[in-house]
Amino acid sequence: MNTPFLSLKQVSVCFGHGKKRFNAVNNVSFDVYRGETFGIVGESGSGKTTIGRAIIRINPISAGEIVLNGERISGSLPSKQKRALTRRIQMIFQDPMSSLNERAKVNYIVAEGLSRDKGTAAGRDEAVAAALMEVGLRPEFATRFPHEFSGGQRQRIGIARALIMRPELVIADEPISALDVSIRAQVLNLMRKLQKQRGLTYVFISHDLSVMRFICDRVAAIHHGRIVELAGAETLFTRPLHPYTRSLLSAIPLPDPEHERHKQVLVYDERIHDYSVDAPLWVELDPGHFVLGNQQELDKYRKDL
Numbered sequence: 001m002n003t004p005f006l007s008l009k010q011v012s013v014c015f016g017h018g019k020k021r022f023n024a025v026n027n028v029s030f031d032v033y034r035g036e037t038f039g040i041v042g043e044s045g046s047g048k049t050t051i052g053r054a055i056i057r058i059n060p061i062s063a064g065e066i067v068l069n070g071e072r073i074s075g076s077l078p079s080k081q082k083r084a085l086t087r088r089i090q091m092i093f094q095d096p097m098s099s100l101n102e103r104a105k106v107n108y109i110v111a112e113g114l115s116r117d118k119g120t121a122a123g124r125d126e127a128v129a130a131a132l133m134e135v136g137l138r139p140e141f142a143t144r145f146p147h148e149f150s151g152g153q154r155q156r157i158g159i160a161r162a163l164i165m166r167p168e169l170v171i172a173d174e175p176i177s178a179l180d181v182s183i184r185a186q187v188l189n190l191m192r193k194l195q196k197q198r199g200l201t202y203v204f205i206s207h208d209l210s211v212m213r214f215i216c217d218r219v220a221a222i223h224h225g226r227i228v229e230l231a232g233a234e235t236l237f238t239r240p241l242h243p244y245t246r247s248l249l250s251a252i253p254l255p256d257p258e259h260e261r262h263k264q265v266l267v268y269d270e271r272i273h274d275y276s277v278d279a280p281l282w283v284e285l286d287p288g289h290f291v292l293g294n295q296q297e298l299d300k301y302r303k304d305l
């Protein structure tokens with residue numbers, strides 16, 4: 001676990017021009033180790049998808065650097081390296097309904113990323129059949145259209161489409177949020193199985209902290225483009241330090257109606273931080289447990305540890 005597989009180093013992503021220019025991702029740093037599932041959790045608009053899209057080079061970064069297995073993968077790169085990256089890093093999306101091309105058959109959709117390869121049509125069909133079987137679908141499904149499938153099956157098609165590329169890193173952006181609760185666990189279990197078999201590394205994006213505890217090794221909480229806390233999933237759940245992480249946790253429903261009736265959801269108000277006089281630092285307060293805060297806040301977090 002010592003050398004990181006993926007590193008984001010002080011990465012920022014800007015959108016807009018002139019006065020409207022803003023940092024959707026602000027000075028974000030984290031390391032992801034090979035074979036782990038690294039979670040990014042935060043409310044809508046906090047910059048989660050923007051980070052994922054920066055890693056796969058859709059969103060150009062305005063500051064910092066992204067490194068994969070020792071190679072810089074952000075900024076301008078030779079086209080050969082860019083092509084290799086489109087294979088090595090794959091993304092799975094939230095909405096299997098809109099992320100699949102409705103007019104194409106499953107075999108085309110799943111093999112789309114392969115089409116530049118020199119392989120034969122028969123070879124591609126074979127690869128599609130193998131990928132479908134690997135995600136628990138029948139190879140005959142290859143000649144059907146996406147609308148003929150359920151939400152869970154469609155997400156499996158999305159996973160097959162990523163897998164066929166033999167990626168090393170998979171960015172899963174809310175992969176189960178659009179699915180019925182009853183099939184979420186199936187898709188998560190499938191992702192886990194594939195991770196083990198293939199030694200995949202996952203960056204798992206979700207707004208739902210309870211899913212994170214189930215699937216992630218470590219989790220980063222992000223608010224307004226800044227990571228405010230990063231820790232092992234269990235630590236983040238049981239001993240959160242930053243008030244934003246605490247508010248996310250307090251919003252998770254518990255299966256105890258009596259508790260739910262009386263509970264208070266913490267509301268996070270970022271105005272509690274006065275960073276104009278005392279700038280925040282990103283500090284490892286306990287091994288592997290990082291938190292953002294100014295001196296005064298860090299003193300308080302140290303006491304809370």
Ligand SMILES: Nc1ncnc2c1ncn2[C@@H]1O[C@H](COP(=O)(O)OP(=O)(O)OP(=O)(O)O)[C@@H](O)[C@H]1O
Nearest residue numbers: 015016024042043044045046047048049050051207
């Ligand atoms: N292409 C773009 N152009 C301009 N602004 C953008 C663009 N993409 C995202 N943004 C803005 O950047 C911020 C972060 O968006 P992002 O999609 O990363 O949030 P998110 O955390 O993934 O939210 P959600 O949970 O709703 O998916 C938002 O304010 C969003 O409006």
Ligand SMILES: [Mg+2]
Nearest residue numbers: 048049050173
């Ligand atoms: Mg998003």
